[in-house]
Amino acid sequence: MKKQKGPERINIEENSLGINFKKSEQIKNYFNKSSYPWKNDIVTGPLVNNVFIIYVNSKRLQDVIELESLKIINNIEKKLGFSVNSILVQLQNNQQK
Numbered sequence: 001m002k003k004q005k006g007p008e009r010i011n012i013e014e015n016s017l018g019i020n021f022k023k024s025e026q027i028k029n030y031f032n033k034s035s036y037p038w039k040n041d042i043v044t045g046p047l048v049n050n051v052f053i054i055y056v057n058s059k060r061l062q063d064v065i066e067l068e069s070l071k072i073i074n075n076i077e078k079k080l081g082f083s084v085n086s087i088l089v090q091l092q093n094n095q096q097k
Helices: 022-034 059-067 068-081
Strands: 042-048 051-058 086-091
Touching: 022 042, 022 068, 042 059, 051 059, 059 068, 068 086
Parallel strands: 051 086
Antiparallel strands: 042 051
8 A cells, every 4th residue: 555645634524633624614604694793803713522612802702702602502503503512712822811
């Protein structure tokens, strides 16, 4: 058997990293079309092992999104047809103290 040259291609559905790129893109599009008042103040991250990551610039916004996380998860399941176990809200690196 001959070894492949170059980097290994990552399967967007199942990979060893646990990142689902297809669903991550669907959730990103969902947030872009949503009516959340803070949607322009976030950066959507990947869906890793059914945990969706959102990056924010302020602690206040982090708290607001964490309080609304169950509502957001339910809306994602209704609109997109798949479930997300939880939402992890993180401060962007330049905002961490």
